[in-house]
Amino acid sequence: MTTYQGQCHCGQTQWEATLNNDQTNHVLCHCDTCKILGGGAFTLNQIIPKSALKFTKGGDSLKAYSYKGDSGKSVNCYYCPNCTTHAYHHQEVMGPDTIILRTAVLPKGRADFKPSAEIWGKAKMPWEKEVAQTFEVMPPS
Numbered sequence: 001m002t003t004y005q006g007q008c009h010c011g012q013t014q015w016e017a018t019l020n021n022d023q024t025n026h027v028l029c030h031c032d033t034c035k036i037l038g039g040g041a042f043t044l045n046q047i048i049p050k051s052a053l054k055f056t057k058g059g060d061s062l063k064a065y066s067y068k069g070d071s072g073k074s075v076n077c078y079y080c081p082n083c084t085t086h087a088y089h090h091q092e093v094m095g096p097d098t099i100i101l102r103t104a105v106l107p108k109g110r111a112d113f114k115p116s117a118e119i120w121g122k123a124k125m126p127w128e129k130e131v132a133q134t135f136e137v138m139p140p141s
Contacts, residue, residue, distance in 0.1 A: 007105070015056060019046065026115050029043045030118060043104065
């Protein structure tokens with residue numbers, strides 16, 4: 001296990017994520033919601049236990065944006081109220097103890113992690129090349 005430091009763009013919110021070796025990679029999400037919220041072709045993520053994320057600064061002031069996912073259940077996006085950097089998301093369909101960490105906001109992880117999977121491949125931009133095993137939607141758990 002390794003602990004990675006993360007923070008939002010303005011530094012108002014800071015956290016630590018403790019990841020197992022099999023979690024030190026990126027899951028690329030190509031869904032349209034990630035494109036709109038992130039402003040890019042995909043987002044970089046990892047699915048982790050909620051207990052693996054500890055806020056060291058500003059965690060109590062996070063704001064939440066919620067929408068209904070394809071499952072019909074809520075997806076809650078937690079972000080810094082000042083700069084709007086997303087720290088993590090919680091998809092209720094995954095249960096209360098599992099979250100989706102944004103790995104692009106871990107300075108060491110952003111550069112060092114390799115892609116391990118691509119999800120929502122059916123929404124991938126036609127010019128994107130496959131860099132990891134691609135699933136049309138979310139793979140079965």
